[in-house]
Amino acid sequence: MARSFDVVVIGGGAAGLMCALTAGQRGRRVLLVEHANRVGKKILMSGGGRCNFTNTGTSPANYLSANPHFCKSALARYTPADFIAMVERHGIAYHEKELGQLFCDESSKLIVRMLVDECSAAGVDIQTGCSVESVSQGDGGFQLRTSIGSVSSPSLVVASGGLSIPSMGATGFGYQLAQQFGHQLLPTRAGLVPLTLSGKHQQRFADLSGLSLPVQARCGKQSFRNFMLVTHRGISGPAILQISSYWQAGDDLRLDLLPGEDALAWLLEQQRQRPAAELKTVLAEALPKRFAQRLCEVWLPNRPIRQFNQPQLREVASLLQAFPLVASGTEGYRTAEVTLGGVDTDGISSSTLQSKNVPGLFFIGEVVDVTGWLGGYNFQWAWASGHAAGQAV
Numbered sequence: 001m002a003r004s005f006d007v008v009v010i011g012g013g014a015a016g017l018m019c020a021l022t023a024g025q026r027g028r029r030v031l032l033v034e035h036a037n038r039v040g041k042k043i044l045m046s047g048g049g050r051c052n053f054t055n056t057g058t059s060p061a062n063y064l065s066a067n068p069h070f071c072k073s074a075l076a077r078y079t080p081a082d083f084i085a086m087v088e089r090h091g092i093a094y095h096e097k098e099l100g101q102l103f104c105d106e107s108s109k110l111i112v113r114m115l116v117d118e119c120s121a122a123g124v125d126i127q128t129g130c131s132v133e134s135v136s137q138g139d140g141g142f143q144l145r146t147s148i149g150s151v152s153s154p155s156l157v158v159a160s161g162g163l164s165i166p167s168m169g170a171t172g173f174g175y176q177l178a179q180q181f182g183h184q185l186l187p188t189r190a191g192l193v194p195l196t197l198s199g200k201h202q203q204r205f206a207d208l209s210g211l212s213l214p215v216q217a218r219c220g221k222q223s224f225r226n227f228m229l230v231t232h233r234g235i236s237g238p239a240i241l242q243i244s245s246y247w248q249a250g251d252d253l254r255l256d257l258l259p260g261e262d263a264l265a266w267l268l269e270q271q272r273q274r275p276a277a278e279l280k281t282v283l284a285e286a287l288p289k290r291f292a293q294r295l296c297e298v299w300l301p302n303r304p305i306r307q308f309n310q311p312q313l314r315e316v317a318s319l320l321q322a323f324p325l326v327a328s329g330t331e332g333y334r335t336a337e338v339t340l341g342g343v344d345t346d347g348i349s350s351s352t353l354q355s356k357n358v359p360g361l362f363f364i365g366e367v368v369d370v371t372g373w374l375g376g377y378n379f380q381w382a383w384a385s386g387h388a389a390g391q392a393v
């Protein structure tokens with residue numbers, strides 16, 4: 001005999017927990033199933049263990065999606081202020097790190113505990129270590145065969161996340177379910193992920209591993225100004241993670257190594273002030289010394305700066321402001337913070353996250369083709385989409 005609920009939520013991550021507690025608060029009988037041994041594993045590891053739980057500057061412009069308008073409705077109805085109010089109600093201390101990014105003072109565990117407490121107070125039945133074997137649809141709604149027996153419900157919420165960090169429980173289950181019910185999928189790829197270099201490009205950077213410098217990373221019309229970190233296999237750091245979501249193999253990727261500076265004006269001023277200094281010494285004023293040295297070993301001629309005429313200085317300036325970075329790929333889902341692409345928003349209502357063709361079926365969070373920038377935007381999408389569905393189930 002199947003146990004029956006009003007709502008079954010598949011996936012106990014950020015979106016699933018928010019949806020479950022919202023539906024529970026509305027008096028719905030909710031079962032949340034999570035196949036890992038605990039809920040909220042990604043929340044726990046997020047933000048270096050302190051969970052960058054939202055961004056006060058969240059706007060639809062901070063998201064990538066084939067339909068950039070899709071996220072507007074849910075984001076407008078559950079805002080960062082709404083989540084902050086819950087955090088404050090639970091007495092969780094937090095701070096702004098930079099650019100509107102809010103982090104817990106202590107630990108991400110507090111955010112998971114808050115969500116679980118809210119679920120308990122709302123009567124949500126949370127089953128961890130429970131995997132869903134199959135889903136079918138009949139007269140009474142959805143029937144699920146799970147490792148803890150059969151369950152049925154008129155509403156089914158798919159909150160199973162994307163493919164990033166498989167070791168944390170990520171599966172393609174949500175995508176399979178979407179296809180089973182006739183939804184289109186947009187191609188998925190790793191986002192917010194370090195880029196790899198290969199061959200001579202890697203060799204030129206490999207021994208600089210550990211160096212960090214501010215850059216403006218540019219791909220097409222998108223650019224991000226923040227730090228870049230040289231790693232053993234390539235490059236990472238916030239500027240690179242951000243641009244990685246916009247970059248695809250073969251795309252032109254440029255770095256402004258003197259962000260916010262007019263490089264030519266700066267070089268001319270240096271030439272006037274210290275004509276006998278070699279270029280590598282001059283560059284080491286603005287860049288890490290070893291990086292400046294490497295630029296002058298591989299890409300730029302090193303001689304006293306007075307020996308550069310203006311066209312030559314202009315060439316130096318353009319290399320500094322549009323340094324071509326030849327990435328070979330990304331580190332992939334193993335280290336990616338998010339998965340781009342996923343369930344096509346065309347088949348889903350933007351206000352309720354309900355399937356347009358299968359009444360009672362909902363898709364929320366990262367499984368949907370909505371991906372945020374680095375900086376708390378992905379959790380804000382999870383909260384907002386989870387809340388929208390939780391209000392509708």
Ligand code: FAD
Pocket residue numbers: 010011012013014015016033034035036039040041042043045046047048051052053054130131132159160161162164165168169170171173174336337338364365366367375376377378379380382
């Ligand atoms: P998830 O959190 O991935 O949850 C999906 C859940 O479904 C998982 O618990 C999974 O085990 C479960 N599941 C999967 N398949 C099944 C199945 N078949 N049956 C049952 N359960 C299943 N975003 C931010 O905004 N701020 C940050 O600080 C931040 N830091 C991050 C750090 C790291 C290392 C990573 C990887 C991501 C980070 N993110 C951050 C992104 C953020 O974690 C995700 O965008 C967010 O967790 C997505 O929420 P979700 O609920 O859709 O998916």
